[in-house]
Amino acid sequence: MNKVIECIPNFSEGRDKAAIEKIMDTLRGRENIKLLDYSSDEDHNRTVVTFIGTPEAMVDAIADFAKAVYENIDMTKHSGGHPRMGALDVVPFVPVKGVDAAECVEVAEKVGKLLGEKYSIPVYLYEDAARTAARKNLADVRKGQYEGFFEKIKLAEWKPDFGPEQVNLKGGCTAVGVRFPLVAFNVNLGTSDLAVAENIAKTVRHIGGGLRFVKAMGVMLHDRNITQVSMNLVNYEKTAVYRAFEMIRMEARRYGVAVVGSEVVGLIPMDALINSAEYYLQIENFSKDQILERRIWE
């Protein structure tokens, strides 16, 4: 594959293994498509998928994938800890190799048109694919969530970019975008007090006066009876993983709460972790060319 796009669709099912596998099967054994990872979260009731492929193979793959999503998920019955606006909630494309953002936007538009016309789903283009500034930010697009969209979609400024001008009852709406590689990084706190996680999330995230490229929210991890600051680091080059991590640790001290662990969800670019190793080990003048595997791969 000379041209590689990464696609990280999120769908609103994280508990029903059989349904999840039916959906995932649509991405297996395809030419010029490689499924890299998928992980389901029961509390979020959500699955995050990562696959790569050529721009040409991408649209057909999403068509089959979306069909299985809409057949297996009913948004009228969905609940979970993560904000969502539809069964196929978000479909972000990331340029990986031999393509730029513009070429990814072309793919995003083809996919948006397909979801709108073939499956009658209202589609919103976001981030680098957004047609207006108001749709740049996924959180703004998704605000109100599935339940709120029945009213929101009636507003002139929230007319979908593709598809019908009313919410698909079972499928909801879908956001299709193009973005920088995102790091999903969650920090676990040694407290069951959700307010602590929520307060820390508010201070660390951009909209709360925190770090420029951090989106964060507080989440309860019921199975462990602890809480979590769940983050999306939307530009790990400018807002490093260690910086978000240390800021959470620092804020947690206010509550006498310890950081008990963290979690990388899905894939992470190597540089995002190497950069944190450099920070903590205080490595001077390190060049990424010193990494043995990089010399082998490239």
Place this chain on the structure above:
Amino acid sequence: MNKVIECIPNFSEGRDKAAIEKIMDTLRGRENIKLLDYSSDEDHNRTVVTFIGTPEAMVDAIADFAKAVYENIDMTKHSGGHPRMGALDVVPFVPVKGVDAAECVEVAEKVGKLLGEKYSIPVYLYEDAARTAARKNLADVRKGQYEGFFEKIKLAEWKPDFGPEQVNLKGGCTAVGVRFPLVAFNVNLGTSDLAVAENIAKTVRHIGGGLRFVKAMGVMLHDRNITQVSMNLVNYEKTAVYRAFEMIRMEARRYGVAVVGSEVVGLIPMDALINSAEYYLQIENFSKDQILERRIWE
């Protein structure tokens, strides 16, 4: 390349550029062989080469490389600051991808046999390829150097593993081994007192009661007027980079001395740094397969 072995041969010529290039040319433009680096030291009169390749391609590459070494180096005329036992002094193999130490030992044995039979060079297998405990340590094998081997080779315990039982006058002897990837990692201290660096080096290294896979010494950095604990981490999986780093920081507190930086010399396997990022960021259940580049390029 699904299977990759790294080879770091050292040959006894570091001054004659024409001869060095003739030798290096044998590793260029070969299928399934990639030359990564070579550097010559005039004081040592020695060149250290790093290349990677498949197990199959390795033996033929070394055959041509060794031929050029023996044609261009005459040990009867060699002098230099670094211990050496032959023109092609050492040939260590390191498992990198899809191979284990056992498969590297097979390659080392083929190469040993080839050097012995085709070029009449006495060959000693060392470290993980050693057939006896006495040949594990390269320093023990090489003791006496080229000049001393004319007597040493007559001893029953120093009968070569391959090749003739007498030293090749022009080519000397060669040590062929298999070892774990080595990490050269130095930690800089905010003091110009060499005794502090030396004392810390003694406590952190294996022979001083410290960490099992650490070799260390204190070094003065004259240009910065600070000192350094210079280390070889000979098994970064069992003695992690962060552990050596934190132990040095902990010991430095005894002297009220701060760690002011660190340095990675040459190449480092990705996992050695990722592992430190995992430690400091307290990442739970991280799988190396979550690294994007690993999934794309492999």
